Amino acid sequence: MRDQDMDHGDRKVFIKSYGCQMNVYDGQRMADVLAGQGYAETTRQEEADLVILNTCHIREKAVDKVYSELGRVREIKDARAGEGKSTRIVVAGCVAQAEGAEIQRRQTAVDLVVGPQSYHRLPELLERSARRRVVDTEFPVEDKFGFLPAPDRARTLARGVTAFLTVQEGCDKFCAFCVVPYTRGAEMSRPVARIVAEAEALAAAGVRELTVIGQNVNAYHGEGPDGRVWPLWRLLARLAEIPGVARLRYTTSHPNDMDRELIAAHRDLPQLMPYLHLPVQSGSDRVLAAMNRRHDARAYLDIVAAVKAARPDIALSSDFIVGFPGETDADFEATMDLIDAVRFASVYSFKYSPRPGTPAADAAAQVPEPVKTERLLALQARVEEHRQAFNAAMVGRRTEILLERKGRHDGQLAGKTPWLQTVQVDASAGGCRIGDIVPVDIVGQSTNSLFGRIDSVKAVA
Ligand code: 5AD
Ligand code: SF4
Secondary structure (H helix, E strand, C coil): CCHHHHHCCCEEEEEEECCCHHHHHHHHHHHHHHHCCCEEECCCHHHCCEEEEEECCCCHHHHHHHHHHHHHHHHHHHHHHHCCCCCEEEEEHHHHHHHCHHHHHHCCCCCEEECHHHHHHHHHHHHHHCCCCEEECCCCCCCHHHCCCCCCHHHHHHHCCEEEEECEECCCCCCCCCCHHHHCCCCEECCHHHHHHHHHHHHHCCCCEEEEECCCHHHCEEECCCCCEEEHHHHHHHHHCCCCCCEEEEECCCHHHCCHHHHHHHHHCCCECCEEECCCECCCHHHHHHCCCCCCHHHHHHHHHHHHHHCCCCEEEEEEEECCCCCCHHHHHHHHHHHHHHCCCEEEEEECCCCCCCHHHHCCCCCCHHHHHHHHHHHHHHHHHHHHHHHHCCCCCEEEEEEEEECCCCCEEEEECCCCCEEEEECCCCCCCCCCEEEEEEEEECCCCEEEEECCCCCCC
16 A cells, blocks of 8 residues: 555545446445545445535436435535534536536535546546546546456455446437436447456355346447457356356346347346346337337337246336326326236336436426326336235245345345345244355245245255
8 A cells, every 4th residue: 555545544435326226336436446545435424524426317306306415415514624624525427417517506515526437537536626626527538447446355245245237338229308318428338358357356255146237238239358249148148157146137128129139048048037127118109109219019018028938937127207298198098008918026117307408308298297196106006016916926935035135133134036026034044144045935925025934954056
């Protein structure tokens, strides 16, 4: 360690990530960069010398949250200043990218605004911001991932036995409601070798389940070690070869990029879990066209059927937007019909939120707020029925769970089924540890958990 690092060895950073899994991953990478500068991560904002809000711009509510949180952070900064301690405030993520200098106009306590493509430059930007406030929302030519340090063993272990790994970023699809193509830029895929090296480091530290992530992950087309372009299914097959990696998942996907080989991977790759998050947004062809989704409801149902033919026990989840401009009662009914046809295991649903700069924001036929609320509640009630039925069908069955953390009560551990259901088990029965994959009998269910009995003392993996 260099002298200058040792001087600052006791600095603390508090990172709060909002929004999607990519922000969770980015937050961890920022922590890794800052660890090299002598910053230890803390979960207590009051003791942090550096506060990073890693923000989300996808809906207006998410943006409002950032500004109200900044008000709170400022109060803590002021209180610490009264004790003679300085606090630096950084806004990162998609709000930083989209609003740039506007953030510092609205909240003068912010020292640095940094877009998602510049995290590898955090140390340098922080140093500059010590002298004057800085905004960096460039899309630099270099690939930030090439400069971000891989997590070390201790930090990986502390984060648990499941990990996200970004393999693709950005989106070229331009759905009419979405800011992502503007905030995260054009599609970019990381080279296979880099991803594999990172996955190997994660597995060596004890990670058992990898979720490869990207805004449009199934459009992945990274450079392979053979110099050719590898699609997602080849990357997944390669990751499955890494010793210790027992479970693989990927998210988020666009229906139009579910190619035949990727669907076949659900049949051929035992590590690939039987669960697919495939956003559809609406069940109405009219609305899908207006959203610029470039597929209709039939095409979506055909993909679902093909995936189920490849892997009959697969469960699906999806994203829906209600109240997109021009959505009628009949359009909404078509969405409910699609939901009934697929019976999703889980759904994320949102009221349409106009985003500045996106085509739909200016549409004349905005749906009134009370109608959006009514549709959202109806959709969520229907989805919840299906989710509960899906979970109830597990009771009486035997399955395998990956033990991920301590359970709700003393002596319990919590694990996940292949279908991402949380299972509470009595850990005293069988000497199992976090990271083991064990067979369990599912014996009961509550609203958000299943209860399981460990069937054997022997972990299966
Ligand atoms: N309004 C509401 N929901 C949105 N999403 C994306 N943009 C908007 C918006 N403007 C939802 C979509 C997407 C998920 C990540 O967020 O359902 O799949
Ligand atoms: Fe946004 Fe996803 Fe559409 Fe891309 S595919 S524009 S990330 S909703």
